[in-house]
Amino acid sequence: MRLAIEHGSWSGVLNCRRSDDSTFPGQISAVTMVDHQGQPQALVSIVRDMSERVELEASIWQTMELLQQVIDHCACIDCRTDLQGCYLIANHAFASELGYEREALIGINQDMLKPPDDVCIHEAYDQQAISSGKTNTIEQERFIQGQLRTLSDYPISYL
Known part of the structure; x- marks a missing residue:
């Protein structure tokens, strides 16, 4: 309540009973309600049960x-x-081939690595792929982290 009074409003998630x-x-x-002189007169608050949302978020993270x-x-x-060409998902083999940690690739535009x-x-x-519905890819087999992996890619190189 102190933060809502000092700053005019406050929002957060707390354990409720x-x-x-x-x-x-x-x-x-x-939210703090003030009088015509700007002095706090009342505090209005709303509590929303987030149980279902928390369960859904946990399920999404597990998936x-x-x-x-x-x-x-x-x-x-x-x-x-x-x-836009930004990496959403990448496996460790892909990241390793580019010399990155997987987490570091997420959000990077693929054009920055070419x-x-x-x-x-x-x-x-x-x-060409969008207009024809067909891709022009090449199949390659490479040893990555001691394992033989298959790579399908456009016939271009990465930095």
């Missing part, structure tokens, strides 16, 4: 961790990007 003595994670939003484990243990080098001359070629391959 129901009338039956059970507890739940509650999102609390509090994401399972997906990442599947991707990390697949026999091929694998990654996925968003429409020689500047190859960026235009890559964009042309993307447009």
